Every structure is written in C-alpha cells, then in structure tokens.
Amino acid sequence: MSTCQFIIPFTGNADSILAKAKAAVESQHGSFSGDINSGNFQVSVFANLIKGHYNVVAQNLHLTITEKPFLIPCSTIESLLRSKIS
Numbered sequence: 001m002s003t004c005q006f007i008i009p010f011t012g013n014a015d016s017i018l019a020k021a022k023a024a025v026e027s028q029h030g031s032f033s034g035d036i037n038s039g040n041f042q043v044s045v046f047a048n049l050i051k052g053h054y055n056v057v058a059q060n061l062h063l064t065i066t067e068k069p070f071l072i073p074c075s076t077i078e079s080l081l082r083s084k085i086s
C-alpha cells in the first residue's frame with residue numbers, strides 16, 4: 001500500500017479550507033479531527049477505507065494519504081479532494 005502526498009494552495013485563512021475539508025469528509029460519513037495546524041481524517045468510499053493526515057504550512061494544505069485501496073490511484077484522490085475544497 002503506497003502513500004500519496006500532495007499540496008493544495010489556498011487563499012484566506014486556514015479555518016475556511018479546513019471547514020470545507022471537514023464537510024466533504026463528514027458528508028461521506030467519515031471522521032475529521034484536528035486543528036488549524038494538523039489533524040487526521042478517514043472516510044469510506046465505495047466500502048474502501050481512505051485514511052490520512054494534514055498539515056497547514058503558510059497558505060498550503062499538505063495532505064498525506066496513508067491508507068487507500070490499491071486500485072484507486074493517488075491522482076483520483078487528489079482530483080476529488082481539490083474539487084471539494086478548492
């Protein structure tokens with residue numbers, strides 16, 4: 001199981017982008033915990049678990065996916081997350 005890492009730049013404050021990320025995860029019955037600096041999330045997509053963590057550095061959201069289904073490429077996860085929180 002490989003990890004995925006990507007960075008999503010944002011404008012405004014970290015609270016706003018994290019609120020969007022939390023809403024996206026929780027809308028899929030996942031869990032999202034942390035603060036404006038770092039945290040963890042997990043969500044089940046089509047009965048497959050996706051887990052990861054985030055760090056906020058300046059105006060960038062650094063995401064690391066630590067667990068994902070083998071058949072779902074990192075690019076698909078990144079595209080989905082960008083569409084939900086950008």
